[in-house]
Amino acid sequence: MDTTFWEPEGAERLLRPDGSPADGDTDLGDLPLDRLYRALVAARTLDLKIARLGLPARAPWAGEEAVAAAVALATRPDDWVFPGPRDGAIAFLRGLDAEAVAHQLRSADPAAGLPARDAFADPEGHTGPLPRGLGHHLALATGTARAQALEDTEHVTVATFGEGTTTTGAFHEALSLAAAAELPLVFVCKSLVWPEGAPAEAGTVGDPVYERVRALGVRTVRTDGACAAATLRHLADAVRRARDGKGPALVEVVVTPAIFDPPAERDPIERLRRHLDRIGKWNRTFQDVAEAEVATRLERAFRAYEEATP
Amino acid sequence: MNGQDALAERLAGALRSRPDLLVLGEDVLDGGVFGLSRVAAADEDLRPRLCPTPLVPGTMAGHAAGLGLAGRSALIVAPSASAVLDGMADLLAAADPAAWAAMDAPAPFKLLVPVGPGLGTAEDADRPVEALLAAVPGLALLAAGRPETLLPAFDALLDAPGPTALLVPRRVLLAPQPGSVAALDPSGLDRLTEGRRGTIFAFADAVAPALEAGAGLDVTVAELWRLDPLPADAIGEAARTGHVVIAHPGPDSLVAHRIAAVCAGEAVWHLDGPVRIVGGARPPLGPAAEHLSVPDAEAIYAALVSAGAVPPQQEKDRP
Numbered sequence: 337m338d339t340t341f342w343e344p345e346g347a348e349r350l351l352r353p354d355g356s357p358a359d360g361d362t363d364l365g366d367l368p369l370d371r372l373y374r375a376l377v378a379a380r381t382l383d384l385k386i387a388r389l390g391l392p393a394r395a396p397w398a399g400e401e402a403v404a405a406a407v408a409l410a411t412r413p414d415d416w417v418f419p420g421p422r423d424g425a426i427a428f429l430r431g432l433d434a435e436a437v438a439h440q441l442r443s444a445d446p447a448a449g450l451p452a453r454d455a456f457a458d459p460e461g462h463t464g465p466l467p468r469g470l471g472h473h474l475a476l477a478t479g480t481a482r483a484q485a486l487e488d489t490e491h492v493t494v495a496t497f498g499e500g501t502t503t504t505g506a507f508h509e510a511l512s513l514a515a516a517a518e519l520p521l522v523f524v525c526k527s528l529v530w531p532e533g534a535p536a537e538a539g540t541v542g543d544p545v546y547e548r549v550r551a552l553g554v555r556t557v558r559t560d561g562a563c564a565a566a567t568l569r570h571l572a573d574a575v576r577r578a579r580d581g582k583g584p585a586l587v588e589v590v591v592t593p594a595i596f597d598p599p600a601e602r603d604p605i606e607r608l609r610r611h612l613d614r615i616g617k618w619n620r621t622f623q624d625v626a627e628a629e630v631a632t633r634l635e636r637a638f639r640a641y642e643e644a645t646p
Numbered sequence: 647m648n649g650q651d652a653l654a655e656r657l658a659g660a661l662r663s664r665p666d667l668l669v670l671g672e673d674v675l676d677g678g679v680f681g682l683s684r685v686a687a688a689d690e691d692l693r694p695r696l697c698p699t700p701l702v703p704g705t706m707a708g709h710a711a712g713l714g715l716a717g718r719s720a721l722i723v724a725p726s727a728s729a730v731l732d733g734m735a736d737l738l739a740a741a742d743p744a745a746w747a748a749m750d751a752p753a754p755f756k757l758l759v760p761v762g763p764g765l766g767t768a769e770d771a772d773r774p775v776e777a778l779l780a781a782v783p784g785l786a787l788l789a790a791g792r793p794e795t796l797l798p799a800f801d802a803l804l805d806a807p808g809p810t811a812l813l814v815p816r817r818v819l820l821a822p823q824p825g826s827v828a829a830l831d832p833s834g835l836d837r838l839t840e841g842r843r844g845t846i847f848a849f850a851d852a853v854a855p856a857l858e859a860g861a862g863l864d865v866t867v868a869e870l871w872r873l874d875p876l877p878a879d880a881i882g883e884a885a886r887t888g889h890v891v892i893a894h895p896g897p898d899s900l901v902a903h904r905i906a907a908v909c910a911g912e913a914v915w916h917l918d919g920p921v922r923i924v925g926g927a928r929p930p931l932g933p934a935a936e937h938l939s940v941p942d943a944e945a946i947y948a949a950l951v952s953a954g955a956v957p958p959q960q961e962k963d964r965p
Contacts, residue, residue: 483713
């Protein structure tokens with residue numbers, strides 16, 4: 337069960353598909369697996385809630401939650417995060433309250449609220465708006481990272497995006513700028529390249545993203561998005577490195593959206609659940625509580641919004 | 647001292663007095679394309695706030711807006727009109743209030759755009775960018791029309807609360823600086839001369855020929871230094887002479903057409919003739935043909951005659 341058609345090549349992982357450690361001496365002791373699991377479940381619950389709303393022009397993120405959860409756990413409140421179009425859960429996981437999520441998602445009146453695609457921004461929580469154009473948020477990220485570098489603080493900026501964004505000039509300009517000025521900026525590229533892959537014109541031609549970017553002198557790593565533990569460890573390493581003034585990094589995360597109907601072990605929640613189950617930290621009650629906690633918050637917030645809105 | 651020298655001094659002074667201010671642009675650590683940062687670059691204390699950017703600045707506005715989000719104020723020195731064209735998509739995203747609907751407001755940034763033939767090396771270098779910038783939602787647009795107002799206009803750019811661009815005509819930049827500077831009317835419109843028979847609205851480097859055309863006539867010459875949003879009330883008031891000419895740089899102007907629309911909306915009952923719009927020649931124009939990019943005084947005078955602002959007897963007597 338070690339290597340299957342569904343396991344991406346060259347991607348770092350800490351857990352095998354059955355949830356066992358990737359090798360005998362894998363040490364997961366430094367990772368907050370319990371919090372990570374709850375974050376994954378929260379992101380999935382939010383995705384399901386939004387799916388039921390039937391909002392237009394929304395990209396679901398079921399199956400890709402490892403990135404949002406890892407970003408939320410690896411960053412500090414004063415760090416800036418600029419999520420990509422399929423990473424709306426980041427703002428929620430970083431503290432945007434359920435009431436604000438409900439308001440942002442349901443406000444249809446342009447005079448009073450926001451169109452759905454502008455949801456999940458949190459200026460106070462230092463989470464930027466979802467990009468309207470491919471890669472536009474990367475320029476903003478270079479700006480906040482430049483300010484952080486000038487202030488000589490330990491703050492960092494993280495930006496997430498899909499591999500299609502690597503075809504844009506904005507991506508290359510942001511990367512060049514970050515490398516030239518040694519900005520504390522971590523690029524997180526979600527690649528949907530496995531198992532079928534996107535067409536070449538969508539950014540998958542040639543070497544994988546992490547190898548192409550490495551040629552610029554930027555530190556890169558490729559992790560398996562089905563293994564949330566590995567995604568968190570490598571992202572946290574990149575963030576720590578940027579925080580220490582060692583410059584930008586790119587973490588390529590190979591994700592498998594649930595809409596591809598992959599086997600269960602490609603689901604980051606299921607793989608981590610198997611691991612927690614193996615080490616005796618998961619049971620049905622734990623699962624129910626994790627789900628209910630978030631579902632109840634969201635349900636209350638959406639109901640309150642409905643009742644308050646004529 | 648010319649406008650370039652004066653602006654370089656003023657920029658260094660602004661960096662000293664505004665600790666949050668940064669300058670972005672090509673080669674700014676070596677003085678920048680127009681030498682506007684050369685005084686600052688000679689000051690070791692200011693150099694850390696001069697941030698060189700990639701040569702094709704496709705995402706400079708976003709970079710500056712990101713700095714704005716983090717509490718900084720970033721001034722972009724655009725190297726040419728073609729650079730502005732390269733960055734239009736990013737500029738639209740960075741300035742558009744709708745794109746920032748979920749945030750409190752668009753993050754502020756400033757854009758200094760030297761304009762006029764001979765700037766830059768690309769084919770589009772002499773293309774007028776005023777119409778493009780005026781069409782960017784959420785971007786305020788200012789213009790320096792005379793050497794006397796170059797520094798006040800620059801100060802207004804730095805003081806602007808939101809995303810703002812300042813057009814600086816090359817000729818204003820290269821002209822000798824007068825001993826004293828003029829104050830800008832807060833409305834965005836300065837009446838340079840007062841008259842009863844007609845009004846010339848002009849902006850950027852069309853102001854000088856407008857003044858020349860109006861000399862000896864009973865007309866108001868009004869310089870617009872705020873092009874977007876336009877000072878509608880002040881325009882309506884100035885248009886009450888009944889005969890209106892609008893002089894603008896470049897062959898076509900979105901701002902000129904907007905001024906005409908404001909005249910129609912605010913002063914239609916006072917108009918006694920057609921609103922005439924007069925511009926410069928169509929690009930490409932090399933540096934030697936720079937003077938053709940704005941209408942000359944004769945063209946503006948002809949427009950005044952056509953608009954009915956010059957009495958027939960006076961028209962006959964004009965040398």
